[in-house]
Amino acid sequence: MVVFFLRAETFSVSLFNILIPNTFVLVSYYLESIVMLMLVKDRSKRDYKLQTLVLVIGLLGLYVAVWLNVLASVRISLVSFIIFLLLITPVLRFLTETRSSLFKKLLGVNYCVLIIAVVVRIVHPFFKSSTSLYSGDPVQKIIFLIVFLMMIISGVGYLLLLQEEKEIQVKSLLDDKDKFFSIIAHDLRGPFTGIIGGTQLLLENQFSQKETRELIELIHESSKNTSSLLDNLLTWSQSQTGGLEFRPEK
Structure with a gap:
C-alpha cells in the first residue's frame, strides 16, 4: 500500500x-x-x-x-x-x-x-x-x-x-488424545485380565502339571502382549517429543 x-x-x-x-x-x-x-x-x-x-x-x-x-x-x-x-x-x-x-x-x-x-x-x-x-x-x-x-x-x-x-488443531489434538487413551485402556485391560485370571486360578485350585503349564503359558503370552503394547506406547511418546528420528523408506 x-x-x-x-x-x-x-x-x-x-x-x-x-x-x-x-x-x-x-x-x-x-x-x-x-x-x-x-x-x-x-x-x-x-x-x-x-x-x-x-x-x-x-x-x-x-x-x-x-x-x-x-x-x-x-x-x-x-x-x-x-x-x-x-x-x-x-x-x-x-x-x-x-x-x-x-x-x-x-x-x-x-x-x-x-x-x-x-x-x-x-x-x-x-x-x-x-x-x-x-x-x-x-x-x-x-x-x-x-x-x-x-x-x-x-x-x-x-x-x-x-x-x-x-x-481447530488444538481441539483435534485433544480428541485424538482422548481416543488414544481410550484405545490404550481397552487394549491393556485384555492382557491384564488374562494375567489376573490365570494367577487367580493357580492360587485357588490344584492343577496337574500339564494344566499348570498351560496356565503359565497363557500368563506369559499375556505378559508379552502387555510389554509389546507398552513398548509401542513408549515409541509413540518419543516420536511426539522429537526423541525418535523419522526416516521413511520404500
Whole structure:
C-alpha cells in the first residue's frame, strides 16, 4: 500500500512512478492470491501455476504498454484488469468451498467488494481525463478508500482465520488424545485380565502339571502382549517429543 500511494502522477512515465510501484502492487496481489489459495482445502498445484502465469503475462503486458507509451487510462485499466485476474479465482474458490468457516466466507465477501472496486477502476479511467491518485474525482477517492479498507479488513480476517485454525488443531489434538487413551485402556485391560485370571486360578485350585503349564503359558503370552503394547506406547511418546528420528523408506 505504501508503494501504491507513491505513484504521485500517472501521466508522467518514468521507471520510478510507473514500473516499480506497479510491479510491487501486482506482486503483492499475487502473494495475496497465493495465501488465499493456501487456505482452500481442495487446491492443486495447477492453481498456483495459473496465478504465476497470470502475474508473468500481466507484468510483461504492463512493461510493453509503458515501452509503447500508451495512454495513462489504458495503463491503469490494464493494471486493474491484472489485479482482477489474480483475485477472481481465489475468491471464487473461497466462496464455493464446502464446509468453509464463517470467517472464510466473510473474507470472501470482503474480496468480492474489492473485486467490484477493481472492476469500476478498470472502466472508470476511460470516462475521466484525470487519472491521478490525488485528483478531485470523488469516484477515484471512493475506489481507493474501498481498496484501502478491504486490505485492512483482509489482514484482520487472516489473523482471525489463523486463530480459528489453531483452535481447530488444538481441539483435534485433544480428541485424538482422548481416543488414544481410550484405545490404550481397552487394549491393556485384555492382557491384564488374562494375567489376573490365570494367577487367580493357580492360587485357588490344584492343577496337574500339564494344566499348570498351560496356565503359565497363557500368563506369559499375556505378559508379552502387555510389554509389546507398552513398548509401542513408549515409541509413540518419543516420536511426539522429537526423541525418535523419522526416516521413511520404500
